[in-house]
Amino acid sequence: MLRVTCAIIQYKDKVLVAQRSQNMLLPLKWEFPGGKVEKGELDEDCIVREIKEELDLDIIIKSRLTSVVHHYDSFSLELIPFICLTDTPVFQRREHAQILWVEPTELRKYDWAAADIPIVEEYLKLVNDRIEE
Numbered sequence: 001m002l003r004v005t006c007a008i009i010q011y012k013d014k015v016l017v018a019q020r021s022q023n024m025l026l027p028l029k030w031e032f033p034g035g036k037v038e039k040g041e042l043d044e045d046c047i048v049r050e051i052k053e054e055l056d057l058d059i060i061i062k063s064r065l066t067s068v069v070h071h072y073d074s075f076s077l078e079l080i081p082f083i084c085l086t087d088t089p090v091f092q093r094r095e096h097a098q099i100l101w102v103e104p105t106e107l108r109k110y111d112w113a114a115a116d117i118p119i120v121e122e123y124l125k126l127v128n129d130r131i132e133e
């Protein structure tokens with residue numbers, strides 16, 4: 001099965017969300033940036049590489065969330081999410097239609113790729129648990 005990593009990148013109180021471009025698979029759906037794990041590559045190395053390639057952003061990995069197996073009509077994937085940190089909000093937009101820093105409370109507004117929905121929910125639960133502590 002296709003292994004894909006994605007990053008919930010945090011900067012201060014915001015997280016980065018990206019809209020796939022019209023000519024990508026799942027056009028105009030929102031996702032967390034990332035990409036396919038290469039042969040022999042560690043998931044952790046993949047996400048750091050993809051974020052550097054797609055956004056020219058340096059990240060450090062904070063934690064890993066639960067992987068999601070999802071079956072789209074034309075392919076299946078395992079999506080492996082990481083919570084990551086960066087120390088600058090400045091990124092390059094190289095592949096996506098839009099990339100935005102948003103408040104976690106806004107995350108549910110976006111038209112997510114279906115595989116990302118459980119990841120958004122797990123992340124929101126973590127953020128909310130932290131606020132209630």
Ligand SMILES: Nc1nc2c([nH]c(=O)n2[C@@H]2O[C@H](COP(=O)(O)OP(=O)(O)OP(=O)(O)O)[C@@H](O)[C@H]2O)c(=O)[nH]1
Pocket residue numbers: 004005006025026030031032033034035036037077079113114115116
């Ligand atoms: N990056 C990313 N891909 C996702 C997410 N959710 C999701 O279903 N996908 C799907 O996972 C697949 C691989 O993602 P990708 O196109 O970013 O991978 P990549 O950069 O390595 O592709 P490339 O072969 O064009 O270089 C895509 O079909 C995409 O639709 C997500 O949150 N982030």
